[in-house]
Amino acid sequence: MNFKNSALAIIGLVALGALYSNLHAQSSRSVWDGVYTQDQAKQGQALYNESCSSCHGDTLMGGESAPALAGGEFLSNWNGLTLGDLFERIRTTMPQNRPGSLSREKNTLILSYLLSVSQFPAGKTDLPQQKEVLDQIKIDAQKPDKK
Amino acid sequence: MRRKTSNVLPLTALFVLLGMTWIAISVSGQGAGYVPSTAKGDWPYYTADLKGSKYVPLDQINASNFNKLEVAWRFKTDNLGPRPEYKLEGTPLAINGTLYTTGGTRRSIISLDGKTGEVNWTYSFREGNRAAIAPRQLSGRGVAYWTDGRGDDRVVFVSTGYRLVELNAHTGAVITTFGEHGMVDLKVGMVKGAGEQIDLETGEAGLHSTPLVVKDVVIVGSSFKEGMTPVTHNNTKGMVRAYDVHTGKQLWAFNTIPRPGQFGNDTWENGSWAQNGNTGVWTQMTVDEDLGLVYLPVEDPTSDYYGGHRPGNNLFGDSLVCVDLKTGQRKWHYQIVHHPIWDFDLSSAPLLVDINVNGKAIKAVALPTKQAWLYTFDRVTGQPVWPIEEKPVQQSDVPGEKTSPTQPFPTKPPNYARNFLKVPDDLIDFTPEMRAQAKDLLSRYRVTDRPFNPPLVGDEKGLLGAINVGNAGGGTNWPGAGFDPETHIVYAQAANSSAAGLSLRKPPAGFSDLNYFSGRNDQPFREALGPGFGTAADSPLAKTVGRPQEPPPAPAAGRGGRGAAAGGGGGFGLNVDGLPIMKPPYGVISAIDLDKGDLKWQVPYGETPDNVRRILTEKGIKFGNLGQNGSVGLLVTKTLVILGDNQVTNPGTHPRGAMLRAYDKQTGKEVGAVWMPAPQSGSPMSYLAGGKQYIVIAVSGGAYSGEYLAFSLPENE
Numbered sequence: 001m002n003f004k005n006s007a008l009a010i011i012g013l014v015a016l017g018a019l020y021s022n023l024h025a026q027s028s029r030s031v032w033d034g035v036y037t038q039d040q041a042k043q044g045q046a047l048y049n050e051s052c053s054s055c056h057g058d059t060l061m062g063g064e065s066a067p068a069l070a071g072g073e074f075l076s077n078w079n080g081l082t083l084g085d086l087f088e089r090i091r092t093t094m095p096q097n098r099p100g101s102l103s104r105e106k107n108t109l110i111l112s113y114l115l116s117v118s119q120f121p122a123g124k125t126d127l128p129q130q131k132e133v134l135d136q137i138k139i140d141a142q143k144p145d146k147k
Numbered sequence: 148m149r150r151k152t153s154n155v156l157p158l159t160a161l162f163v164l165l166g167m168t169w170i171a172i173s174v175s176g177q178g179a180g181y182v183p184s185t186a187k188g189d190w191p192y193y194t195a196d197l198k199g200s201k202y203v204p205l206d207q208i209n210a211s212n213f214n215k216l217e218v219a220w221r222f223k224t225d226n227l228g229p230r231p232e233y234k235l236e237g238t239p240l241a242i243n244g245t246l247y248t249t250g251g252t253r254r255s256i257i258s259l260d261g262k263t264g265e266v267n268w269t270y271s272f273r274e275g276n277r278a279a280i281a282p283r284q285l286s287g288r289g290v291a292y293w294t295d296g297r298g299d300d301r302v303v304f305v306s307t308g309y310r311l312v313e314l315n316a317h318t319g320a321v322i323t324t325f326g327e328h329g330m331v332d333l334k335v336g337m338v339k340g341a342g343e344q345i346d347l348e349t350g351e352a353g354l355h356s357t358p359l360v361v362k363d364v365v366i367v368g369s370s371f372k373e374g375m376t377p378v379t380h381n382n383t384k385g386m387v388r389a390y391d392v393h394t395g396k397q398l399w400a401f402n403t404i405p406r407p408g409q410f411g412n413d414t415w416e417n418g419s420w421a422q423n424g425n426t427g428v429w430t431q432m433t434v435d436e437d438l439g440l441v442y443l444p445v446e447d448p449t450s451d452y453y454g455g456h457r458p459g460n461n462l463f464g465d466s467l468v469c470v471d472l473k474t475g476q477r478k479w480h481y482q483i484v485h486h487p488i489w490d491f492d493l494s495s496a497p498l499l500v501d502i503n504v505n506g507k508a509i510k511a512v513a514l515p516t517k518q519a520w521l522y523t524f525d526r527v528t529g530q531p532v533w534p535i536e537e538k539p540v541q542q543s544d545v546p547g548e549k550t551s552p553t554q555p556f557p558t559k560p561p562n563y564a565r566n567f568l569k570v571p572d573d574l575i576d577f578t579p580e581m582r583a584q585a586k587d588l589l590s591r592y593r594v595t596d597r598p599f600n601p602p603l604v605g606d607e608k609g610l611l612g613a614i615n616v617g618n619a620g621g622g623t624n625w626p627g628a629g630f631d632p633e634t635h636i637v638y639a640q641a642a643n644s645s646a647a648g649l650s651l652r653k654p655p656a657g658f659s660d661l662n663y664f665s666g667r668n669d670q671p672f673r674e675a676l677g678p679g680f681g682t683a684a685d686s687p688l689a690k691t692v693g694r695p696q697e698p699p700p701a702p703a704a705g706r707g708g709r710g711a712a713a714g715g716g717g718g719f720g721l722n723v724d725g726l727p728i729m730k731p732p733y734g735v736i737s738a739i740d741l742d743k744g745d746l747k748w749q750v751p752y753g754e755t756p757d758n759v760r761r762i763l764t765e766k767g768i769k770f771g772n773l774g775q776n777g778s779v780g781l782l783v784t785k786t787l788v789i790l791g792d793n794q795v796t797n798p799g800t801h802p803r804g805a806m807l808r809a810y811d812k813q814t815g816k817e818v819g820a821v822w823m824p825a826p827q828s829g830s831p832m833s834y835l836a837g838g839k840q841y842i843v844i845a846v847s848g849g850a851y852s853g854e855y856l857a858f859s860l861p862e863n864e
Contacts, residue, residue, distance in 0.1 A: 072758035
């Protein structure tokens with residue numbers, strides 16, 4: 001192999017390595033890693049009040065047959081699952097009287113608002129809309145440092 | 148001689164031919180007769196048998212091998228409808244190794260091979276808007292089965308659009324000779340007001356429970372929307388009707404709201420019978436085939452928490468009614484709650500147990516309830532087996548409301564779960580500080596020393612609500628209880644920590660003709676849709692039924708986190724540091740000896756919920772099994788009582804999931820537990836197929852869509 005080819009091979013390997021570690025880092029993300037933006041949460045709050053609060057409460061504490069969307073019991077129910085699981089559940093079955101009527105984008109904004117109420121930190125990157133990507137963000141009830 | 152021979156031979160040949168044909172028909176199954184029974188290892192009714200027992204005399208699966216159970220097969224209901232369902236509540240029937248049940252957002256009917264879960268056939272039909280806006284949606288509780296014993300086998304069910312349908316059990320084809328092309332429109336004959344037929348498309352009526360099939364009769368109840376925030380008190384009137392299983396012709400109808408001239412009409416003062424509805428039978432009925440008596444558990448009249456538009460005791464609301472199987476004539480009744488305003492609907496199948504009390508044999512009926520009292524009567528005469536005392540109770544101060552001065556209190560058996568909040572004994576007591584906090588919290592509510600604390604008009608500046616336990620969700624809710632017909636023991640799981648501060652509010656302008664309903668004036672209005680409502684297959688296409696809605700509230704600006712809507716449920720707002728205001732156990736399983744009228748044993752149900760575990764662990768407080776809240780169904784076998792957790796937990800001793808648990812019938816000791824990926828959402832059942840015992844249970848909830856899970860022992864067991 002000549003020098004040029006070797007250099008290209010090395011660059012390729014380094015690039016692959018970077019890509020791999022990037023993917024790896026992405027797949028071990030959790031809700032503590034700043035996975036949504038403040039702006040998304042703000043937009044989500046308006047949408048939540050319009051579409052969700054009538055059953056889930058204006059402070060997300062729940063109602064007769066709608067569970068809380070924040071707090072200990074909610075986090076216990078979803079702890080260990082991923083944002084993709086929660087997103088799909090909301091997207092396909094909510095709001096209860098008009099299931100599936102909200103766009104993926106609106107669901108992402110509402111989910112961002114939910115995360116903000118549970119005091120998971122906001123960050124610089126938008127919460128994505130694709131289930132497969134959301135599947136890579138784990139819901140951890142406990143902040144990692146505390147464990 | 149020759150002539151005789153020539154006659155005999157063809158005759159013999161004919162007999163042989165006939166004989167072979169008969170054998171062929173028997174073997175083919177199509178013409179073969181099979182009469183199912185639990186004695187054969189079948190599960191022919193939602194409640195196992197017509198008496199409501201949930202009992203099957205099997206013990207191939209027992210305490211020695213329960214922990215070895217494996218998932219034999221699983222059936223997901225995701226594609227039975229345009230989207231998955233997350234509230235699968237069916238209990239399959241098992242007839243000679245074949246299962247029949249409902250599934251999916253369109254309430255499809257499915258037939259499965261009980262050994263493998265393979266689909267034999269499925270059936271569904273598009274009902275359009277009528278089903279999309281129906282009050283009782285998703286797959287419901289299952290189907291019923293009828294056979295003539297000679298191979299004419301049928302599946303009988305009620306669709307989401309409220310039609311009674313019969314299918315050929317072997318093929319799933321509609322029995323076109325039944326009703327009109329296989330269907331009876333159950334909305335025909337449903338009325339409101341003084342007798343006005345409801346609109347066949349938009350009129351409110353539906354059903355979750357299975358029909359009751361006995362002899363050649365199909366008996367069907369009726370159900371409506373949740374009654375916490377109704378738009379009118381003049382809602383559809385409930386009724387129970389019987390139909391001929393062959394023709395679909397109506398045999399009789401029982402009006403649960405008596406009409407003028409009928410017994411009980413005068414318990415609706417000021418002619419209010421004509422302006423109120425509901426009072427249906429939405430849960431399972433049972434029947435004594437030999438006596439020809441049917442037992443109807445009736446629900447609340449319209450508006451679960453306010454009765455100002457229906458003064459009087461309101462028969463037969465919240466009553467157990469016994470009617471004649473042939474004629475539908477009332478034989479006797481007993482009203483469990485007078486002038487019902489606590490959402491204490493009679494929620495489950497009355498249990499027809501033959502007992503022996505003080506040497507006297509009694510054919511009894513025992514009624515599990517949200518109040519966790521097992522009201523027990525002679526099922527022939529209606530006489531209470533043990534005295535039921537009318538006791539004075541708290542009176543309502545809500546304008547226009549007139550409560551009954553007394554309510555019935557059974558003396559025996561004792562309540563098998565809490566039915567009121569005893570202060571301070573029932574309060575959280577992990578620490579003295581927590582108990583003090585609980586008392587402090589309760590100072591904002593009206594607390595009584597007995598059940599039947601009437602709702603009040605809650606106010607931030609005054610009392611927030613009236614403390615009640617077990618409304619809406621029980622105690623015992625729709626999953627009901629079971630019993631062992633040989634030992635006369637009733638087994639009942641029950642919620643033990645559902646406290647709520649019942650409050651009423653004035654409806655928003657134009658929303659309802661009721662003066663008051665569930666809610667609080669100083670809180671944003673929330674229409675209580677009820678679990679599952681709006682989730683039907685074609686729901687997004689549903690037209691709204693002309694109801695003005697209050698505009699959505701402005702974003703929350705510093706409102707307290709109470710969310711204290713009235714009505715039953717998990718005690719949101721009534722918690723101390725995130726823990727339930729009541730001390731554990733949060734849920735219980737009880738065995739009640741009906742010969743003695745006593746509790747035989749009582750153990751916690753399920754295991755400690757994760758958030759309670761986390762909070763107590765963080766505070767350094769030690770605890771045992773605190774149980775879980777909620778009402779679930781159970782299964783009784785020769786030696787075991789079997790039921791699953793209704794919550795997912797991750798305690799570290801098993802993977803994140805829910806456990807299916809077996810208890811020794813005699814002692815209540817947990818003798819085995821197997822892991823499930825999701826909580827029990829339908830009541831378990833058990834059957835034999837190919838000589839092997841299976842347990843099937845519906846699981847769903849959270850992120851896990853509906854699935855029927857079948858368990859059996861490994862091959863070499």
